[in-house]
Amino acid sequence: MADTTHGQPVKSLAALTDQCVMCGLCLPHCPTYGLDPHEAESPRGRIALARRLASGQLPVTAATLAHLDHCLGCLACEAVCPSHVEYEEIIIQTRALLRPSRPPRGRLSRWLADPAILVRLARLGSAVRAGYWLPTVARWLPGSSRLRRLATEIPGTPAHVSVPPRPAPVTADRGRVILFPGCVASVFDRDTLDAARILLGALGHEVAMPTVPVCCGALALHAGEVEAAARSAQATHSALRACDAETALVCSSGCLGSLRDHGMPGSTLRIDDVLAFLAADVRWPQLRFKTLTQRVAVHLPCTQMHVGSGKQPLLQLLASIPGLQLLVLPNQPGCCGAAGNYFIEQADHADRLRAEKLDQFGRQSADLLLTTNIGCRIFLGNGLRQRGARMAVLHPLALLARQLETQA
Ligand code: SF4
Numbered sequence: 371m372a373d374t375t376h377g378q379p380v381k382s383l384a385a386l387t388d389q390c391v392m393c394g395l396c397l398p399h400c401p402t403y404g405l406d407p408h409e410a411e412s413p414r415g416r417i418a419l420a421r422r423l424a425s426g427q428l429p430v431t432a433a434t435l436a437h438l439d440h441c442l443g444c445l446a447c448e449a450v451c452p453s454h455v456e457y458e459e460i461i462i463q464t465r466a467l468l469r470p471s472r473p474p475r476g477r478l479s480r481w482l483a484d485p486a487i488l489v490r491l492a493r494l495g496s497a498v499r500a501g502y503w504l505p506t507v508a509r510w511l512p513g514s515s516r517l518r519r520l521a522t523e524i525p526g527t528p529a530h531v532s533v534p535p536r537p538a539p540v541t542a543d544r545g546r547v548i549l550f551p552g553c554v555a556s557v558f559d560r561d562t563l564d565a566a567r568i569l570l571g572a573l574g575h576e577v578a579m580p581t582v583p584v585c586c587g588a589l590a591l592h593a594g595e596v597e598a599a600a601r602s603a604q605a606t607h608s609a610l611r612a613c614d615a616e617t618a619l620v621c622s623s624g625c626l627g628s629l630r631d632h633g634m635p636g637s638t639l640r641i642d643d644v645l646a647f648l649a650a651d652v653r654w655p656q657l658r659f660k661t662l663t664q665r666v667a668v669h670l671p672c673t674q675m676h677v678g679s680g681k682q683p684l685l686q687l688l689a690s691i692p693g694l695q696l697l698v699l700p701n702q703p704g705c706c707g708a709a710g711n712y713f714i715e716q717a718d719h720a721d722r723l724r725a726e727k728l729d730q731f732g733r734q735s736a737d738l739l740l741t742t743n744i745g746c747r748i749f750l751g752n753g754l755r756q757r758g759a760r761m762a763v764l765h766p767l768a769l770l771a772r773q774l775e776t777q778a
Pocket residue numbers: 389390391392393394395396397413414417447450451452453454455
């Protein structure tokens with residue numbers, strides 16, 4: 371079976387799927403089952419499909435591929451499964467198994483699974499959107515075309531928040547940590563990376579960043595491109611190791627799981643959620659933040675909840691800002707529809723999930739929306755713009771850095 375953890379022995383697909391006792395407890399937590407209550411759109415149904423595909427009992431049909439492709443990889447099912455079914459490993463192995471059965475991928479599909487190309491497209495999108503002509507051109511493309519979707523949804527760089535340009539000088543007496551920039555995040559989430567540097571610096575940490583582009587490999591892994599993901603992970607590991615520190619911190623929850631759980635088996639490098647790291651810092655309570663009397667909605671990405679540090683460290687950090695009224699958006703549906711490049715590949719499902727999330731947000735009458743994942747930030751921000759709402763969608767760290775008191 372596919373060696374999906376890059377050199378580590380893994381269970382076979384048959385063994386993984388046999389762990390499912392078909393109890394159905396995961397069904398109410400699955401966003402795609404919520405959209406379409408059909409067994410094949412549920413975790414249990416997909417596991418049954420995977421088991422039969424692995425044993426050769428089920429021919430590969432367009433319908434089977436569609437049910438498997440509709441999976442967001444949100445892992446809400448894995449989080450609630452009493453049998454501890456390793457759903458993520460099942461879907462990765464299944465997609466790898468199906469890769470040869472698929473028609474040769476078109477150029478656009480290959481682009482969408484290649485972070486380096488996505489970044490170039492993102493930069494192009496940012497540049498041309500400054501002239502506002504890309505969405506106009508996109509309207510002339512066929513309605514279902516992924517190129518049109520890409521032109522519409524690969525946005526200009528999200529509105530960057532201003533963070534203190536000159537944080538108070540602090541002696542870096544805590545040693546060095548690495549800040550993992552990611553590929554897409556290094557284009558779209560620069561304000562978050564700046565904010566992380568400021569907050570870590572204020573606590574006395576020296577911050578190092580790789581000098582070459584790095585990628586967690588999530589897009590390739592979730593497309594079943596395990597070899598490409600492994601190559602990307604090896605290059606990333608070398609780049610992080612060259613920074614000469616023991617801990618790498620990740621701001622975007624979408625990158626965290628791939629990097630920590632799949633990217634670098636056997637590595638002694640500690641990969642941590644920057645939010646958990648900051649919340650556990652003994653000096654954090656010494657930081658002072660300016661008052662902000664606003665209603666702030668918090669979207670909790672699936673990755674934050676199921677592979678990141680959950681909501682507790684995040685809410686703990688935000689509670690440092692006096693006057694803030696935090697409104698956590700409901701868990702259901704758990705996913706906003708962004709899910710890597712899902713929002714391009716599965717536009718209809720993604721739009722329906724986003725609409726529900728934006729409706730929830732609308733009911734909160736909030737002044738600001740926060741999310742810890744760059745994919746959610748882009749997708750929800752585009753959705754708000756398309757609804758005519760001129761509202762910033764920020765990473766919580768950007769808000770914290772903006773409110774940080776700087777001593778003269
Ligand atoms: S994945 Fe887990 S919760 Fe879902 S049906 Fe199987 S055993 Fe039950």
